[in-house]
Amino acid sequence: MPAVMITHPRRTLSACPRSLSAFELEDRIPDLIGLLADSVSRGASLGFIPPLTYRDAEAYWRSLAPELQAGSRLLLGTFVEGQLVGSAQLAFPAWPNARHRVEIQKVFVAAEVRGRGIGRSLMTALHEAARQRGRCLIVLGTRRGGPAERFYRQLGYREAGVIPGYTTDAVGERHDHLSMYRQLSM
DSSP, X not given: OOOXXXXXXXXXEEEOOEEOOHHHHHHHHHHHHHHHHHHHHTTXXXXXXXXXXXXXXXXXXXXXXXXXXXXXXXXXXEEETTEEEEEEEEEOOOSGGGTTEEEEEEEEEOGGGTXXXXXXXXXXXXXXXXXXXXXXXXXXXXXXXXXXXXXXXXTTOEEEEEEEEEEEOTTOOEEEEEEEEEEOOO
């Protein structure tokens, strides 16, 4: 998976996304909870509404273990000096008519390192993992008009459709959902 150089005010560090097994997930749950809760509290549209409780976040991360063990989900983490700074997932549908596609889920990066290539390196690693498994169509969903939409468009994702008022935020305001896709060359 591609390494990315992260420039901090004091020095440059190298970070490379890597797969987390179901076993490693167990050890990384506190880190994943912290990163997810911070992202949600800053407005990331990841399926949760702030404040995200520790219990809810823990239940979510633990729910992934069977899929990781079965190989129907891939969980990536990016670390800088041992600290988790980004995460992303691929879900692999098992249906016979869907074995050519994957769905990207829950891509998020620690606020202090955003804009330094972590998200792009996670996406590149997801694309490569999809190719390695013979998948050529990637789909994802995001909040319409948000920073994630701009990020995905820069990576070549195209709009498939919009569902008005699909999600709500902490104050009950409804937001449109944008479905996007990208074809991968094999």
